[in-house]
Amino acid sequence: MLMTTSWDDGYELDLEIAQVLQDYNCTGTFYVCPKKNKNKSKLTVDDVFDLSKRHEIGAHSVTHPWLPDLAPVDIEREILQSKQWVEGITNKECKMFCYPYGANNAHARKYVEKAGFLGARTVESLQFSMANQYAMPTTLQVAPFPGRKEFKQWWHKIDMFGPLRVKLPRLLELHVPLGAMKSWLQLAGALLIHAIENDEPYFHLWGHSDEIERYEMWDQLEKFLEFANANEVKCVTNSELLESLIGQNKTE
Numbered sequence: 029m030l031m032t033t034s035w036d037d038g039y040e041l042d043l044e045i046a047q048v049l050q051d052y053n054c055t056g057t058f059y060v061c062p063k064k065n066k067n068k069s070k071l072t073v074d075d076v077f078d079l080s081k082r083h084e085i086g087a088h089s090v091t092h093p094w095l096p097d098l099a100p101v102d103i104e105r106e107i108l109q110s111k112q113w114v115e116g117i118t119n120k121e122c123k124m125f126c127y128p129y130g131a132n133n134a135h136a137r138k139y140v141e142k143a144g145f146l147g148a149r150t151v152e153s154l155q156f157s158m159a160n161q162y163a164m165p166t167t168l169q170v171a172p173f174p175g176r177k178e179f180k181q182w183w184h185k186i187d188m189f190g191p192l193r194v195k196l197p198r199l200l201e202l203h204v205p206l207g208a209m210k211s212w213l214q215l216a217g218a219l220l221i222h223a224i225e226n227d228e229p230y231f232h233l234w235g236h237s238d239e240i241e242r243y244e245m246w247d248q249l250e251k252f253l254e255f256a257n258a259n260e261v262k263c264v265t266n267s268e269l270l271e272s273l274i275g276q277n278k279t280e
């Protein structure tokens with residue numbers, strides 16, 4: 029079974045993620061955006077170049093907009109210029125794009141293909157396969173589960189288990205045991221076992237390094253990668269995964 033990981037926005041703590049991945053024989057695709065910072069430290073251009081030696085660097089737009097709100101000409105510019113920006117730093121072909129907030133429409137998907145990307149990632153979760161390489165779903169985000177960790181809206185306090193509520197129908201459909209819904213790590217482990225036992229095409233883990241820090245999830249991430257290693261999961265970058273899936277389709 030193939031596992032791929034991706035990390036969004038290009039925060040400085042991505043260097044920490046890269047080290048953790050390397051410790052467990054894994055690689056990552058880092059979707060770096062030049063403008064988004066949320067007042068957090070970002071990777072420098074030199075950091076991005078260094079990361080590109082052992083991991084993959086993907087494009088994530090220039091200004092991190094909600095692409096479907098933009099005029100088609102602006103969607104195309106955001107996509108094309110971010111590819112050129114990444115390639116200017118890494119001196120390698122940038123094969124992958126990630127839609128900011130996962131938001132995409134027919135224009136965005138068309139321009140990603142026209143720009144020459146191999147594929148594009150969304151934020152759709154609890155999936156193990158894809159129907160369209162320009163709308164690649166994920167399996168699980170490294171984020172608080174089953175409860176919220178922050179209450180940014182007044183109603184969050186009466187919906188403390190929002191993460192579980194949102195995921196529950198799909199988790200039941202996947203026959204994830206209730207006992208695995210007690211923590212993020214147990215859920216991640218159960219989903220990985222589901223993927224292995226059902227011979228699913230992939231498991232895609234993703235996240236933001238600044239959130240892993242804020243929600244103190246480093247230990248859970250390491251334990252999950254250790255578990256994946258013990259289950260002989262093969263780790264590949266997002267584009268390596270796509271190349272492998274597309275290659276399989278051609279031979280069928």
Ligand SMILES: [Zn+2]
Pocket residue numbers: 036037088092128129
């Ligand atoms: Zn982002």
